[in-house]
Amino acid sequence: MAKRRKRRRRRRGIPPVFIALFLIVIVGAAGIITSYVKKYTPSDTRMDLEQYYKLEGQEEAALILQDTVSDSKGRVADGKIYIPYSVVTDTLDGRFYWDEETQKMLYTTPDAVMEIQPETTFSTTAGTEQEEGYVLVKEFDGSYYIALNFLEKYMQITSQVYESPARAVISYKWQSMQTVEAKKDTVVRYQGGIKSPILSEVKEGDSLQLLEEMENWSRVMTADGLDGYVQKEDLKAAEETELVYEGSYEENYTSLTRDYKINLAWHQVTSEAANSAFDQTMEEVKGVNVVSPTWFSVTGGEGTISSLASAEYVDKAHAKGMEVWGLIDNFDENVSTLETLSKRSARTHIIEMLLSEAKRVGMDGINVDFEALTEEEAPHFIQFIRELSVTCRANNLVLSIDDPVPQYTAFYNRKEQGIVADYVIIMGYDEHTTGSESAGSVASLPFVEEGIVQTLKEVPREKVINAVPFYTRLWTENNNGMVSSEVFGMDQADKYVQEKGMEVYWNKDVSQNYGELVTAEGTQKIWLEDEKSLEEKMKLVQQYELAGVAAWKLGFERADVWEIISKYLQ
Known part of the structure; x- marks a missing residue:
């Protein structure tokens, strides 16, 4: 009888390798989830504000x-x-x-x-x-x-x-700004990112100044002075908000500005003889209501000044209906403007001497023509102007200041000048002058207009006077590459052009008549200041509603210019 063998059935279990793989997957998934959670969970770390x-x-x-x-x-x-x-x-x-x-x-x-x-x-x-x-x-x-x-x-x-x-x-800036309101409670972070440390909390409805808007974050300034980032989705749309000064201080500087347009002419006076020639100088002048003789110069670091002021001159000017604003300059190369104006005693001495001379001759104002100021000298200059303004205001003297065009001279502090002084005069010329590397116009129309536009950003138009040139420069570009120039008055320039047979045409880019002549020594170039170019400049005075015009200098003009100037000052 055959034996029946019993077969034992073996249970099949999960192979260890699969278990290991499964555990690896579980651990990996947990790691991924943890990493994901960690990555997208905002940090609650607070930044130390100190x-x-x-x-x-x-x-x-x-x-x-x-x-x-x-x-x-x-x-x-x-x-x-x-x-x-x-x-x-x-x-x-x-x-x-x-x-x-x-x-x-x-x-x-x-x-x-x-x-x-x-x-x-x-x-x-x-x-x-x-x-x-x-x-x-x-x-x-x-x-x-x-x-x-x-x-x-x-x-x-x-x-x-x-x-x-x-x-x-x-x-301290009273102007409009962009603000945003928080839609809900949120936080301001140090940088744009949820992992960046928290600077402060923001409550729903809080207003923040918007500094910069990015794709997902907005850079803001909080009311308590924290510059940080808020998620854009937590903020409402930006609005324009006017920042209004609500303090107690008021600017109460009074000015002696006139209720008519100023038509000023500078008179270069270098001797008593020039004073005596007043009648001859003014013979054909019409419409001028202010004459500014160059009477005073700073001559020493202790504040000493020279004076050519004349009571007879003032009496003659007044008889012609002109005010007299005596000019003071800093043109003495042996005197340091920095050394002088940085001392209170020197500033005070200058002011006292100017007041004494103004009373002696009966002047109506003082015109300050301190040129080529450096950035180091500028703070002392503006303090001198402040102190001088106190004396002028107390003695009914008009205070005016001559400034170059604003390009490269922002440190002159025209804003402060426009507050404490009565008039700020733009010297709208010397675009190209002695020492220029290339020939060019003394005062092209774009140059003049830019000077006006920039000055009006800081000084009220009712205090701005634009100065025009009565002179022209004849330039010579020598064959050796050197550039030189000489100054001509209007008649002298026209005479030279005619004598040399220069062909002249109107250059609309600069709004001047331009002439050129090739000689054996080199090329001569001239941008004429004449009645036509002057009229274009006077149109700017009218267009920008300026306080008036000034002109350098008497003796360089033709009689025709006075009618043109008066036409645009009506």
Whole structure:
């Protein structure tokens, strides 16, 4: 009998290799999910605000100037925040001036000059109320700082001060800005990205200043001075918001501007004989209501001046219906403008001498013609103008200032000139002058118009006078590559063109008649200043509704020009 074998059935299990693979997949998926969650979960890390503002110690305070976190730091002392003098003058356009000679901080009001001694309570020559309770000007590490509370009394600025960390948010530009409102509670981050540290929280309805708009993020400034990023989806559409000054300070500078257009002519007076030739010089002049003789020059670093002022000259001008604005210049090459104007004693001496001469001869105004100023000299010059304006205002003298066109001379501070002085005169010429590398027009129309447009950005049109040239330069481009020029009056230029047989045509690009002549020595070029070019410039005076015109100089003109000038000043 055959034996029946029992077959044992073996259970088949999952191979270990598959289990291992499965675990690997599970772990990998978990890792992917964790990574995904980690990647898309916003960071809740808070940034240290002292680190954000780069503060070094509790005595420093961050400064947020309008919409910019400044690199400069304020100081905290006795519970007050102090602002660096350099920030007050360079950024905030404050009317404060550190006088090295007297070691005092000066502030010029319309009728006096305050003197503030550092580290002491407020004292003044202006008769204003005594400031109590804190030092107005302090010294830290060799630099001077002014109390923010004091600045708000004498400047059109407002501020909000915050603690932890100490900071001041200062508004000083009163213009429109872009703002956005938070749709919901959100956060401001240091950079655009959910992993960037949080600077602060924003509540639904909070208003933020919009600084920059990107694809998914918006760069904003918070009310308490944090410049950071908010997700764009959390914000409403941007709106235009007008920033209005609501402080107590008011600019109360009065001006002696006339209620008629100024027609000024400069009279170059270098000797008593020139004064005596007044009648001859004015024989064919018509329509001029202001004559400005070049009577005064700074002759020494202590503020000494020379004078050719003449009472007889003034009487003759008045008899012709002309005011006399005596001109003072800084043309003496042996006298340092920087050395002179940086000393209060020298500035004061100049002003006292000008006032004395103005009273002696009966002048109606002072015309300041300080040229070729450097950036280093400019702050001292504008302080001189402020101090001179106090004296002029008190003595009913018109104060006018001669400036080059704004290109390359932004540091002249025309905005301040336009506040404290009565007239700002644009010297709309010398586009090409002695020392120019190439021949060119003295005053092409585009050059003149650009000077007007740029000046009007800082000075009210009722104070802007545009000066025109009565002279022309004849240029010679020598065969050796050298360029030279000589100055001609109108008649002299026309005579030269005719004698040399120059072919002249109207160049519409510069709005002048242009002539050229090839000689054995080289090529001569001339851009004529004549009745036609002058009329184009006078059209600009009318178009931009300027306060008037000035002309350099008497003796270079033809009689025909006066009718043209008067036509556009009606």
